[in-house]
Structure formats: C-alpha cells, structure tokens
Amino acid sequence: MGNKVDYNAAFQLHGKVAIVTGAGGNLGAEICAALSAVGASVIATDLNEQTVKGTAECISADGGAVTAMAHDVTVESEWESAVELAVSTYGGLDIVVNAAAIVPMSMLGELNVEEFRRVQDVNVAGTLLGCKHGLRAMRPDGASGRGGSIINLSSVMGLSGSIALASYNASKGGVRLLTKSVAAECALLKTNIRCNSIHPGIIESDMGSLFYEQLTELGITPSMEDAAAGFLAAVPMGEPGQPSDIAAGVVYLASDASRYVTGSELVIDGGFYAT
Numbered sequence: 580m581g582n583k584v585d586y587n588a589a590f591q592l593h594g595k596v597a598i599v600t601g602a603g604g605n606l607g608a609e610i611c612a613a614l615s616a617v618g619a620s621v622i623a624t625d626l627n628e629q630t631v632k633g634t635a636e637c638i639s640a641d642g643g644a645v646t647a648m649a650h651d652v653t654v655e656s657e658w659e660s661a662v663e664l665a666v667s668t669y670g671g672l673d674i675v676v677n678a679a680a681i682v683p684m685s686m687l688g689e690l691n692v693e694e695f696r697r698v699q700d701v702n703v704a705g706t707l708l709g710c711k712h713g714l715r716a717m718r719p720d721g722a723s724g725r726g727g728s729i730i731n732l733s734s735v736m737g738l739s740g741s742i743a744l745a746s747y748n749a750s751k752g753g754v755r756l757l758t759k760s761v762a763a764e765c766a767l768l769k770t771n772i773r774c775n776s777i778h779p780g781i782i783e784s785d786m787g788s789l790f791y792e793q794l795t796e797l798g799i800t801p802s803m804e805d806a807a808a809g810f811l812a813a814v815p816m817g818e819p820g821q822p823s824d825i826a827a828g829v830v831y832l833a834s835d836a837s838r839y840v841t842g843s844e845l846v847i848d849g850g851f852y853a854t
Contacts, residue, residue, distance in 0.1 A: 596619065598621075600705070682698075729775075791803040
C-alpha cells in the first residue's frame with residue numbers, strides 16, 4: 580500500500596506561516612480564516628488598511644494568530660516588508676496567497692490603455708512580486724529556508740474570454756502561465772517550493788458584485804440581477820460558489836496533502852468551464 584499517511588495531519592498547517600494579499604475583501608478574509616482554522620499564523624494584507632484590520636480582528640476573536648498590514652502589491656519594498664514581518668513575528672514563511680486583484684471593465688473600442696496597464700500592474704506584476712519575494716524567503720538559502728507553497732488566484736476568465744473583460748482576461752491568463760513558470764523553476768532547482776493557480780468561477784464575493792454592477796453600467800445587461808442570472812445559467816451545478824469553496828482549495832494547496840502538486844490549475848466553478 581506504499582507509505583502510511585496520516586491524512587488528518589496532512590491537511591493541518593500548525594507551525595506554518597502565511598501571507599495573504601487582498602485580505603480586506605470577503606474572499607481574502609475567508610482565505611485567512613480558513614488557513615488560521617487549520618493552524619497557520621497569518622499576515623493579512625490589503626491596500627485598504629481599515630478593512631484588513633477588520634479581517635484580523637475577526638480572526639483574533641476566534642483565537643487565531645494574525646497580523647494586519649497595509650500593502651500595495653505593486654510596490655516591491657512593501658513586499659519586502661511583508662516578508663520581514665512574517666519572519667520576525669512568526670518565525671518564517673511557508674505560504675503565499677496572491678489574492679489581490681482589480682476588475683475594471685470596458686468595451687474594447689473604449690478601453691483606456693492606462694487602465695489596461697494598471698490591471699496588469701496589480702494583477703500580474705503584484706502576483707509576480709509575491710512569487711519573487713515568497714520564494715526568496717522559502718528557498719534553502721532564504722530567511723525562512725524551509726520550502727513552501729505559493730498559491731495564485733487566477734480565474735475562469737483566465738481560461739476563456741468574455742465581453743468587456745479584455746484587461747482582466749489578459750491579466751488572469753498571465754497569472755495562469757506565470758504560475759507554471761514559477762512552478763517549473765522551483766521544482767527544477769530543488770527548492771521544495773510548489774506553485775499552483777486557483778481559477779474561481781461565479782462566486783458570491785465583493786468582486787462578483789462589482790462585476791455585475793459594471794455589466795449593468797455598460798448596458799450589457801439591464802440589471803445586476805439579470806447579469807447574475809445570466810452567468811448562473813451557465814453553471815451546471817445551478818448555484819454560485821461561496822468564498823469558503825475557494826478557501827478550502829487554498830487550504831489543500833497550502834498543505835502537505837498536495838505535496839506532489841505543482842504547476843496545476845485548480846478550477847472551482849461548479850462546472851462552468853466544463854461546458
């Protein structure tokens with residue numbers, strides 16, 4: 580039967596330290612809560628200091644070890660500070676979850692190239708910096724030096740195109756292939772660092788609501804309700820996902836249960852991309 584595995588322990592993260600970006604939104608907050616629930620200490624970061632402090636307060640109230648940090652993911656020095664905070668506060672860094680993203684929408688003929696560049700800066704360059712500074716800390720000669728897992732949130736919109744989402748599609752497609760590049764390099768250099776992407780579908784989240792709102796503002800759908808209903812009709816399971824569905828995927832990829840998984844795409848979408 581091969582090596583005997585303690586499957587209960589495989590999903591636990593006691594003694595692990597995580598950085599989670601975009602932790603001020605409800606999806607990022609749920610990811611922080613899930614990692615904390617299985618034993619990880621968490622550095623929760625967000626551009627919005629007030630909202631990320633709220634996330635940290637909720638986790639602390641449940642007995643979790645968490646520190647909030649205001650963080651612009653496009654600024655390299657702030658990534659250095661986040662890693663330093665993880666190492667100095669909790670003794671290392673084992674997990675980086677790149678969840679920060681923006682989703683401004685525009686019809687292609689009206690797209691402002693500066694807006695396009697801003698989306699790539701946050702969604703792709705911000706993720707790149709998280710991978711860079713995460714692996715520098717995790718690799719054998721790093722400040723933590725014990726390997727780890729990098730988890731990049733892409734999207735089903737990084738697997739296929741959609742109206743008014745050229746900037747977002749390009750960015751999330753970029754995150755998908757960036758993930759594979761990081762995974763290949765880390766594996767070939769024997770760093771004991773894994774890197775995988777998660778591709779959420781229709782999720783009841785702050786970003787999902789913004790998505791429906793913009794579809795309505797652009798005149799693509801008559802109302803947010805119609806927008807939501809239209810996308811939900813394309814989900815074979817017939818219901819939107821919850822932030823907890825994505826958080827559970829993060830826990831799996833962060834844990835030893837996924838020790839042989841790297842460069843992979845975890846699609847969590849109720850069958851949306853299958854049809």
